[in-house]
Amino acid sequence: MSDKTNTSFGYPEPFARFYDLIYHSMRDSVDHEYFQNEISQAGGKVLEIGVGTGRLFTDALNRGADIYGIDVSRHMIDVLLGKLDKDQHHRITLQNIIDFSFDFGFDLIVAPFRVIMHLAGKEDQLNALNNVCRHLNSNGRFIFDVFVPDLKQLISGLNNFTDFEGEYEPGKKVRRIVTTQPDLINQTITVNFHLEWDEDNSVNIHNWEVPLRFFFRYELEHLLERSDFSKYKILGDYHGKELSNDSREFIVVCRK
Ligand SMILES: C[S@@+](CC[C@H](N)C(=O)[O-])C[C@H]1O[C@@H](n2cnc3c(N)ncnc32)[C@H](O)[C@@H]1O
Known part of the structure; x- marks a missing residue:
């Protein structure tokens, strides 16, 4: 049994390795269709920020989008590059949203x-x-999502909740257990991901902690109003519903 704890910021290798297995089943039914529709209607170059393993990117590219991707995690990008033909590798770069740079503009930028x-x-x-x-063409749009804070979870957090269990190869299991630590003053939820998987006749373990900064609606609005974007709209789900007390997501559509 090996146990490594990684508290560094970048998504680590074991997380990247099992990302698709976990999130295609957990997340595709929520946001896949929405982002594919937006990308297919963009009418020009698209950038996905935080492209990860290409959960959304590869489908968009296969459907003919002129799409590029950036991410700060080498491990996530390596998984994605493994899925792409070599002549498409130029589309993916290791860059940070804060200071990325391209010498051309985009009609749509998404950070799903x-x-x-x-x-x-x-x-x-x-x-x-x-x-x-700065990287949007005139009339370009930027779409990103953040979750609406769940007040119950903000108080109590999650304690050793198994959110995924399955086989990554026939007969080889992987299990993920999540514990969260809310911090109200710093507006973060620190998520501890505990991964266990069968390999080489033993159970491997990897722990990784990542803080997620949560937003309430009006903080988000103030932030957007301080930015260079001229307009924005916040939707309450991936079907275009207005915000309401049932909303679980803030889907922010910003215009240049
Ligand atoms: C939850 S994953 C989402 C991946 C992909 N967009 C998807 O929907 O499956 C978040 C991704 O954002 C990346 N990321 C985190 N901070 C970033 C930053 N400052 N700039 C660019 N990418 C970042 C992470 O490395 C990770 O791959």
């Missing part, structure tokens, strides 16, 4: 599935928004 929640400080959040805005 909590990417913005990895930015803890106001300065980083604002720099990120303004850098995205």
